[in-house]
Amino acid sequence: MGSPTRKPTQSNSRLTADAYADGILKHDRIILSRAITLAESRLKSDQLLAEALIQKILAHTGKSIRIGITGIPGVGKSTFIEAFGKHLTAIGKKLAVLAIDPSSQRTKGSILGDKTRMDELARDENAFIRPTSAASALGGVADKTRETILLCEAAGFDVIIVETVGVGQSEISVRNMVDFFLLLLLGGAGDELQGIKKGIMEMADGVVITKADGDNKKRAKQAQADYQHALHFFPPSDSGWIPKVLISSAIEHRGMNEVWQMVDDFKTFTKAKGFFEHQRTEQNIEWFHSSIEQLLKREIMQSDSLRKKMETYERSVVNKSMTPGSASRKLVEDFFSSLPKH
Ligand code: GDP
Secondary structure, eight states: OOOSOBOTTSOTTOBOHHHHHHHHHTTOHHHHHHHHHHHHOOOHHHHHHHHHHHHHHGGGOSOSEEEEEEEOTTSOHHHHHHHHHHHHHHTTOOEEEEEEETTHHHHSSOSSTTOOOSHHHHTOTTEEEEEEEOOOSSSSTTTTHHHHHHHHHHTTOSEEEEEEESSSHHHHHHHTTOSEEEEEEETTSOSSOTTOOHHHHHHOSEEEEEOOSTTHHHHHHHHHHHHHHHHTTSOOOTTOOOOEEEEOBTTTTBSHHHHHHHHHHHHHHHHHTTHHHHHHHHHHHHHHHHHHHHHHHHHHHTSHHHHHHHHHHHHHHHTTSSOHHHHHHHHHHHHHHHSOOO
């Protein structure tokens, strides 16, 4: 593999696939960051380069535990991840945190804003934090997070946390790319599931009641008992794993080892049953299917005339002169007729 030489045909900040792979396998964070930027790029040439890169590093992926963490804004996600992350690096783990920000999709602003999140963890040499904007007109939420996970694994990170805000669609995307899905909840915030839909509870492999300190501790313990009880009424999961409900205080650094123990127990349990690998295979199939959709959509959006047609059909959907079903069928037909005839 060569040194990071530039390839004249690419945009001038691009390296060759070999140079990216070489840097990543040497655990070079700057190259890793640049490779993630490449994978997130909408340019077709970048996409092809990123694909070539992923192919090269594939044999070095898959060895991490991938943890999804979700919860409503204010539940304490960033504080929890910082405390949990510090615990993990203290026990010798190398941690990558990929924070998905779905709000940027609509508002173009970031919920992460200017607030410096996890700044202590950010300074930890065994941690790597990467915010991922979900600002995407094309794919689903942060459709490149899967590639980013693989790149981080090849760069030697053995725990990958994917953080998302508990607002719906992004949970499902994240659930489909992680091994363990952790839901953070507040204690004493009312009996209803705090606007968290039952579906999200059902996706969780573990629940943590946050901020179990001071006056809140009693309420947190009560919530722990209530949620553990509620989980009994949920259908059993495919893995046979029974989700656990724990309590934690990120500011007092309590409960972190218990949470890690739960994740580790889950891994042991599901590996013994073959579920761990089975779930990853299923996720790859799902990735394949959603990639087909995204590639088709990207091809359509790259054509000016098709994009215009799309806008026209969208107006027809708005004024109800076309159903979404027939509008999309028409667009796909337009796409096929736009292809060169052989
Ligand atoms: P996010 O929006 O889910 O990322 O939540 P943050 O981590 O930004 O936390 C929201 C608020 O809750 C902040 O004011 C934190 O200081 C506070 N908070 C977070 N974790 C704890 C905790 O363990 N105990 C207490 N008492 N407050 C906390």
